[in-house]
Amino acid sequence: MTATTGVSRRALGLGLRATAKVLPEHTRAHNRSMVLQHLFHAGPTSRADLARATGLTRVTISDLVAALLAEGLVEELGVRKGGVGKPAMLVGMRTEEFHVVALDLSDESVMRGAVLTLTGEAVERRSLDVAGRTGDDLVDLVARLARRLLDDATRPVIGVGLGSPGVVDPAGRVVEAPNRRWADLPLAAILTERLGLPVHVANDADTAALGEYTYGGAADSMLVLTVGQGVGAGIILDGARVHGAGNAAGELGHVTVVDDGAPCACGRRGCLETLLAVPALRRATAGLDAEAADAVLAGVGRVLGTALAPVVSALNLGEVLLSGPADLLDGALREATTQTLRDRTMRAVSAHLPVRMATLDEDVVLAGAAVLVLAAQLGVS
Amino acid sequence: MTATTGVSRRALGLGLRATAKVLPEHTRAHNRSMVLQHLFHAGPTSRADLARATGLTRVTISDLVAALLAEGLVEELGVRKGGVGKPAMLVGMRTEEFHVVALDLSDESVMRGAVLTLTGEAVERRSLDVAGRTGDDLVDLVARLARRLLDDATRPVIGVGLGSPGVVDPAGRVVEAPNRRWADLPLAAILTERLGLPVHVANDADTAALGEYTYGGAADSMLVLTVGQGVGAGIILDGARVHGAGNAAGELGHVTVVDDGAPCACGRRGCLETLLAVPALRRATAGLDAEAADAVLAGVGRVLGTALAPVVSALNLGEVLLSGPADLLDGALREATTQTLRDRTMRAVSAHLPVRMATLDEDVVLAGAAVLVLAAQLGVS
DNA sequence: GGCAGAGTGTTAGGAGGCTTTACTAACAAA
């Protein structure tokens, strides 16, 4: 309880809480993002309405809009005649006039990619067979897919986004992705260099959460559980992505949920993944009639609910989203999860907590990768 | 996946992600805070070193320091003769020349308060018997204790901080605190009005987390479990407090941890609180010899570890802190919790995860309440 | 002893950002 605490923190190499200096131009950038953010989510708006929405003056807004017009990011869309006064000129973001290239590396066997508009609509899709490639070969393959998609784009591309499995730090360095044989790989930097465009990389589950947040209308505090070959989670709290102490937040797949359960690839037993991953679910329900399958799925749902209960309580989540095959997740499993959460947490926490399916299905990761680019390049999310 | 998502979000009254306009003076305020933050944690520093630490120029730093000198917040402390060049004039924060009044309402029967210096050292302590008061009477009592402490202060008081049980929103409104008969009570606003000083209110567990974070040297992503009459948690992730969708983050006491367990005050059964709260622990260990008591405590520790495992995994916490009676917590219970966490989570997540006692003991909430003030008034935490 | 080199802090000038104030433009209602 002394002022020297900070010194010891420093001596420990933990560093002070990272705060960065702010310059006048950052002010401008922030306000510019605020305008784009509003136009992105609310659609065409007059300058005067933008001023009211942002709290800035009409003068400043006019100036910002002029700059955005010059950049081609927004356009004037004609007047809106309303009640009294001079009719307003609507200004809208040119969401169809720019493209984003997004890549999804979450699947082990096939790498998916797309050219998207700023509203997240796919204009072109491509995929490449991974064919067992790992390490640098896999990086080459990623670059190849990205280049092809860049060629496909018919509009200026503002950046490339990528969702990758493994631990990824905020700078886009893949700290560790065992299945891809990547370790401490500055993937974002490498691709930025090779492609000559800004490239942003994040964990695939985090990316999925971003996608649902921005394009799927998810709540401000929520968790997206991604169920595929493995189980992961992306978490957004109070509107911000959770990274965690070692950038490994969301690793829910390897929590023990069954004592003395089935052996897991991680070397331990009874991990959530041994029950909830798609292969496990398929295996467990194979050959069963609908009723019996539902009983199995409900059992898994109860286990999931039990595991999520402390998380939901600790974070006061506004929503839990499940992303994965609807035939497995969106039925008995989801209902059992919901019910178990209600049974095992305070009413105030879970009574109005929707457990629902993610809305973007297969494209979550791609959409989220696009959001990565939007957020970094335009300040929009 | 359309641009109109934002519109529907808006129509739902959820509002857009709250971004506020930034003005030139906010730039100044931010940089000013950065200087104070550095001085607070690193101790006396020269202007040139501040420039290097913040990234701002010496010119700007000199200007900021001049303003802080004029306000009396910092002082010059003589030259530091070193190698070549002009000797540097050290500048230090006048942490002993200002006071903060902090109040701790976490105990049902007694309300504690203190006058603290900016380094969190108690200069004066007072407490008042709550004597069953609730509602408006309790507000009056809080105001009375605060006024007495303000009279005790021998230095200018920069603000009042308060840690209260219940759900508290970021504006210091107590949404709900059943035991105090408070509901939707703008406590911070009321006290600010009555005392004529800035008053900041937060949940007691959150406050405890803040205290440990700033004065206790806790990690950037951590959870403080407060064990007292009830069980709560304060969570800091990536350096920011977690509020949650309904400002009720941290309500871990009422997660079900035992199927068909003992009845809980909340109306359900088997809540964590029925095992881990201090009264429950005392009851369970009463009259047992040390060995038997440890066995009981280890059992509770295992249950706690099981409940925390999904939280630790999901958030990739850097630390878990236990706050409460050391004779109960800091032994078999803590060890069992640690071991259970290791057993039930990925190695990468838990191998280097310390589960340790909070360092501030009884004063955590008071210290955290002071941090509330420091953070709000000076931008320091 | 004196001078070059280095590091600290200040002064002067300038660029960028937002605001207030005041204006023009365009429309509805009386």
Add this chain to the structure above:
DNA sequence: TTTGTTAGTAAAGCCTCCTAACACTCTGCC
């Protein structure tokens, strides 16, 4: 036609930071 309202623009001013240049004070070296 007049009045009132709303949208957008122009000019002036304040705030913030930066770069460039300088004064000051110390060390090291000839």
